[in-house]
Amino acid sequence: MCVCVCVCVCVLQCCRSAAVCLCSSARRGLSCNGWSGTIMAVEFEGGVVIGADSRTTTGAYIANRVTDKLTPIHERIFCCRSGSAADTQAIADAVTYQLGFHSIELDEAPLVQTAASLFREMCYRYREELMAGIIVAGWDPRRGGQVYTVPVGGMMTRQPVSVGGSGSSYIYGYVDSNYRAGMSKEECLKFTAEALTLAMERDGSSGGVVRLAVVSEQGVERQVILGNQLPKFSTV
Amino acid sequence: TEEQCWGTWGKNIKCVCFYRNALLEADINKLGFSSPAARKTGTTICGVVYKDGVVLGADTRATEGMVVADKNCSKIHYISPNIYCCGAGTAADTEMTTQIISSNLELHSLSTGRLPRVTTANRMLKQMLFRYQGYIGAALVLGGVDCNGPHLYSIYPHGSTDKLPYVTMGSGSLAAMAVFEDRYRPNMEEEEAKRLVRDAIAAGIFNDLGSGSNIDLCVITKGKVDYLRPHDMANKKGVRTGSYRYKHGTTGVLTKAVTPLNLEVVEESVQTMDTS
Numbered sequence: 001m002c003v004c005v006c007v008c009v010c011v012l013q014c015c016r017s018a019a020v021c022l023c024s025s026a027r028r029g030l031s032c033n034g035w036s037g038t039i040m041a042v043e044f045e046g047g048v049v050i051g052a053d054s055r056t057t058t059g060a061y062i063a064n065r066v067t068d069k070l071t072p073i074h075e076r077i078f079c080c081r082s083g084s085a086a087d088t089q090a091i092a093d094a095v096t097y098q099l100g101f102h103s104i105e106l107d108e109a110p111l112v113q114t115a116a117s118l119f120r121e122m123c124y125r126y127r128e129e130l131m132a133g134i135i136v137a138g139w140d141p142r143r144g145g146q147v148y149t150v151p152v153g154g155m156m157t158r159q160p161v162s163v164g165g166s167g168s169s170y171i172y173g174y175v176d177s178n179y180r181a182g183m184s185k186e187e188c189l190k191f192t193a194e195a196l197t198l199a200m201e202r203d204g205s206s207g208g209v210v211r212l213a214v215v216s217e218q219g220v221e222r223q224v225i226l227g228n229q230l231p232k233f234s235t236v
Numbered sequence: 237t238e239e240q241c242w243g244t245w246g247k248n249i250k251c252v253c254f255y256r257n258a259l260l261e262a263d264i265n266k267l268g269f270s271s272p273a274a275r276k277t278g279t280t281i282c283g284v285v286y287k288d289g290v291v292l293g294a295d296t297r298a299t300e301g302m303v304v305a306d307k308n309c310s311k312i313h314y315i316s317p318n319i320y321c322c323g324a325g326t327a328a329d330t331e332m333t334t335q336i337i338s339s340n341l342e343l344h345s346l347s348t349g350r351l352p353r354v355t356t357a358n359r360m361l362k363q364m365l366f367r368y369q370g371y372i373g374a375a376l377v378l379g380g381v382d383c384n385g386p387h388l389y390s391i392y393p394h395g396s397t398d399k400l401p402y403v404t405m406g407s408g409s410l411a412a413m414a415v416f417e418d419r420y421r422p423n424m425e426e427e428e429a430k431r432l433v434r435d436a437i438a439a440g441i442f443n444d445l446g447s448g449s450n451i452d453l454c455v456i457t458k459g460k461v462d463y464l465r466p467h468d469m470a471n472k473k474g475v476r477t478g479s480y481r482y483k484h485g486t487t488g489v490l491t492k493a494v495t496p497l498n499l500e501v502v503e504e505s506v507q508t509m510d511t512s
Contacts, residue, residue: 056398061410063390064398085396090366093359129369 037206038167038199039069039080041137041147042179042188043160047216048137048145049185051192052080053167053200054208065208070222074099076215077115077138082165083152084131091122091132112138116148116156124154133164139215163195167203171195185214190231197230278446280408281311281322282436283379284420285401286429289386289457290379293433294322295408295441296466297448304448310465312454316341316352317461319380320454321361324406325393326373333374337361354380354387358397366395375405381458408440408447415439430455434468441470 037053052069055062069081071092077099081088095118103110116136123132136148149162161179163171174195183191193210200206210225278299283292294311297304313321313334319341323330337360345352358378365372376391390403402420404412415436424432430453440447450466 056396058392063392064400066400067398084394086362086366086370086392086394089362089396093363 036067036069036082036085036165038163038165038171038196038203039082039133039135040163040168040175040192040195041080041135041149041161042183042192043137043145043147044183044185044188046145047139047185047214048147049188049192049212049214050078050080050135050137051196051210051212052082053165053196053206054211055200055206056085057205062207067208068211070211070213072096072220073115073136074103074110074138076109076140076217076220077112077136078213078215078220079115079119080135080137080164082133082135087130087132088134091119091130091134094122095119109140111140111142112136112146112148113143113158116150116158119148119150120154120156123150123152127152127154135162135164137215139217141217145216163199165199165206167196167199167206170202171199174198185216189214193225194231194233198233200230201233278408278444278448279311279324279406280404280412280437280440280444280447281324281377281406282404282409282412282416282433282440283322283377283388283390283402284416284424284429284433285379285386285388286424286426288426289381289455290388291426291429291433292320292322292377292379292454292456293437293467294452295437295447296450296452297441297446298327299446307449308466310452312452312463312465314338315357315378315380316345318351318382318456319354319357319378320456320461320463321357321379322377322405324375324377324409329372329374330376333361333364333372334376337364351382353382353384354378354389358387358389358391358399361391362395362397365391365393370394377403377405379454379456381456386456404436404440406440406447408437408444411439411443412436426455426457430467438468438470 036056039052041048041050050070054065054067056064056067071079071081073079073092073096079092081092095115098118099110099115102114115138119134119136123130131152133152134150136150137146139145146158147160147162148156148158149164150156151164160181161175163175178191189212192212196210209227210230212223212225214221278297279295281294283290292312296308296311298306298309311322313323315321315334315338321334323334337357340360341352341357344356361376361378365374370393373393375393378389378391380387387399388401388403389397389399390405391397401422402416404416419432433453434451437451449471451468451470453464453467455462
C-alpha cells in the first residue's frame with residue numbers, strides 16, 4: 001500500500017511538471033531556445049564551489065556548446081542558471097540591477113540571502129510564465145559561504161549541496177552517497193567535477209565543458225575543464 | 237491571469253497585440269479570408285570575429301511559404317555606424333526591430349556623446365524580444381566594433397543571447413556552422429575571414445531550400461565598414477542558348493483590311509502631378 005501511494009505521488013508530480021512544460025511551450029508557439037543542462041553548488045568552510053555544464057539546446061541542435069551558466073550577480077554572489085535561457089538571462093539581469101542598487105543604498109556588500117530572495121520573488125510571482133531553475137551561491141561576511149536553491153515554482157531553501165537542471169536527476173544518488181560535511185575546497189572541486197561529468201555522460205541536454213568557480217572571501221577563481229580532461233569513469 | 241502585471245515587461249503586449257491577434261484569428265475565417273502567410277527570410281546568416289573586427293554574412297532570398305518573394309533582399313541591417321545586424325525569421329519583424337533599436341541607439345549615442353557599444357544594442361534587443369515573449373520572430377546576428385574591440389552576439393526570438401567568436405542563424409545555420417566548426421581559427425586575417433564567411437553562406441545557399449541567390453558580406457573594423465552587396469553572385473541566371481521567335485513572314489498574310497476610327501476630342505483637362 002505504501003509503495004503504491006509513493007508511486008502515485010511521484011507520477012502525479014511528474015505529470016504536473018510535464019503539463020506545465022507543455023503548456024508553456026504550446027503558449028509560446030515556437031520551440032523555446034535553451035533547455036539547459038546541469039548545475040551544482042557545494043558549500044565548504046570559507047566559501048562555495050559552483051559548477052555547470054556548457055550546453056544550450058534548441059530542440060536537438062546545440063545552439064551554444066560553450067555557454068557560461070555561472071553568472072555573476074555581484075562581486076561575491078553567483079547564480080547558476082538552468083531551464084529556459086531567455087527567462088534565466090532576463091531574471092539574472094533584473095536581479096543584478098536590483099542587487100546593485102540595494103548594495104549602493106546599503107553601502108556594504110549584499111547578503112547571499114538577499115540575492116536569493118530577489119530571485120525567489122521574481123520566480124514565484126511569475127511562476128506561470130517562467131521556466132527557470134536557479135541556484136544562488138556566494139560568500140558574505142555575515143554567514144560565510146551559502147547555497148540557496150530556487151527551483152521551478154519559486155521555492156527557496158538553503159542547502160549545503162544542491163544540484164539542478166535536466167541532468168541533475170541522474171546524479172542525486174551519486175551526490176547523496178558521496179557528499180560529506182566539512183570537505184575542503186579541493187575535495188569540493190573534485191566532487192563537483194565528477195558529479196557534473198557523470199550527469200553530462202547520461203543526459204542529452206548536458207555536455208561540452210565543465211565550468212567551475214570558487215567564491216570565497218578572497219574573491220572568485222574560475223576554471224574550465226575541457227572535454228578531454230574530464231574525469232574518466234568505467235565505460236561499459 | 238491576464239491582469240498579471242509584468243511591470244515593464246509585458247503591459248503593452250498583453251493589452252494590445254495579444255488580444256488583437258486572437259480576435260483577428262477568430263474572425264478572419266468567418267469573413268472568408270485566409271490570414272496572410274508571414275514572409276519569412278528562410279535564410280542563412282552568420283558572423284565571425286577576426287583579428288581586426290567582425291565579418292557578417294547573409295544570403296539574399298526571402299520566401300513566402302514555398303515561393304521566393306524576393307530574389308535579392310538585404311538582410312544585413314544598419315544599427316549604427318559601427319554596428320550592423322543580420323536578421324533571420326519573419327522579415328517584417330527583423331526589419332522593424334532593427335530599425336527601432338537603431339533609432340533608440342542613435343538617441344542614446346547623442347545623449348552619451350559616445351560611439352554606441354555593441355553590448356548596448358544587444359541589451360536593447362534582448363529586452364525588447366523578451367518583452368514580446370517570442371511572438372516577434374526575429375533571430376539576429378549582431379556584430380560591431382566599439383571602444384572595447386570587436387564583438388559578436390546571436391540573439392534568439394525569445395530574448396536569450398550568446399556572445400561567441402562565431403555564430404550562425406536561420407534555416408541554413410546547420411550547414412553554415414558545419415563550415416565554421418571545420419575551418420574557424422582565432423585571429424584570422426581579413427581575407428581568410430571573408431572567405432570563411434562566404435563559404436559558410438554558400439553552404440547554406442546550396443544545401444538549404446530556404447536560402448539562395450547571392451552572398452552579402454559586411455566587414456566592420458575600427459573606423460571603417462565595408463558593405464559588400466553583392467559580394468558573390470553564387471546563382472547567376474543562365475543565358476538562353478536559343479530563341480523561340482519566328483521569323484517575319486513565317487505566317488502567310490492572305491487578306492488585309494484597315495478601318496480608320498475617327499474620334500473627335502470632346503473635353504481635355506490637365507491635372508498636374510505633385511512632383512515636389
